[in-house]
Amino acid sequence: MKKNLEEYDEQQNGSKSVSYNDSGYLSCFSCYDEQASSGVCDICLELNTKALTIRYPVILKLLGEQVFVTVTNDYLIDSIGEFTDIDNVGSDFSRYLKSNKLSSVYPYISDLAALEWLIATLPLAQTAHQPTNKFSRFLFSRSYQLKVCLSSSVELFESCLGAVEIWLTYQSGNQKCDLQNKIEAKMSHYWIIKQSQQGLSLTPLASRDYWFYQKLQKNISIGRLNQLFGRSMLQELLPPLLNSQHCQFA
Numbered sequence: 001m002k003k004n005l006e007e008y009d010e011q012q013n014g015s016k017s018v019s020y021n022d023s024g025y026l027s028c029f030s031c032y033d034e035q036a037s038s039g040v041c042d043i044c045l046e047l048n049t050k051a052l053t054i055r056y057p058v059i060l061k062l063l064g065e066q067v068f069v070t071v072t073n074d075y076l077i078d079s080i081g082e083f084t085d086i087d088n089v090g091s092d093f094s095r096y097l098k099s100n101k102l103s104s105v106y107p108y109i110s111d112l113a114a115l116e117w118l119i120a121t122l123p124l125a126q127t128a129h130q131p132t133n134k135f136s137r138f139l140f141s142r143s144y145q146l147k148v149c150l151s152s153s154v155e156l157f158e159s160c161l162g163a164v165e166i167w168l169t170y171q172s173g174n175q176k177c178d179l180q181n182k183i184e185a186k187m188s189h190y191w192i193i194k195q196s197q198q199g200l201s202l203t204p205l206a207s208r209d210y211w212f213y214q215k216l217q218k219n220i221s222i223g224r225l226n227q228l229f230g231r232s233m234l235q236e237l238l239p240p241l242l243n244s245q246h247c248q249f250a
């Protein structure tokens with residue numbers, strides 16, 4: 001992210017006009033020398049807005065560039081001084097949008113921002129050997145002390161307002177379609193999202209499966225899962241998760 005913004009700044013201004021301290025804080029030289037200033041300089045505002053366009057491309061498409069820049073500038077001015085690292089700029093944009101007047105026009109916009117931040121920050125899956133279904137079942141029958149958890153490249157996402165469907169619609173470039181009817185026809189509230197070498201995958205979940213996956217967000221023993229869900233459901237859901245690297249032994 002820092003490299004992208006430095007290149008952008010040099011293209012726009014002919015030379016680098018920003019600096020990073022040891023913690024990665026982004027500031028232009030004029031702001032760096034005038035911390036007492038109550039305003040935000042145009043260079044800082046432009047570069048941090050650029051960071052937000054990289055992280056929130058679907059919201060940019062949804063609102064259009066003019067409205068997006070106005071909203072993000074207001075957000076950045078309100079948030080100035082809260083971020084110590086350029087990679088964290090926009091981390092609370094979802095919370096900001098929830099109380100913004102735009103939420104009355106786009107009730108799903110806060111959820112959409114939360115989804116875009118999740119996708120932008122989700123790490124790539126690490127290749128690791130995973131047990132086969134047969135081996136997993138053997139382990140279940142031998143030791144309930146083993147612990148499992150979701151992989152770091154996997155996140156759960158919940159939205160009752162169709163945020164994922166909206167994101168997918170805009171990603172496909174079909175934002176001019178009858179969006180609301182399309183969303184209502186196939187909306188899912190629960191999703192599991194994974195980032196891998198093959199790309200990003202977003203898979204809808206039944207409420208039962210989502211509850212099961214929630215328990216895997218922290219290390220949990222197979223014995224405890226068996227108490228909560230029963231052996232039959234455990235053997236149905238856990239081996240495929242291990243094989244697909246959505247889940248791993250802790």
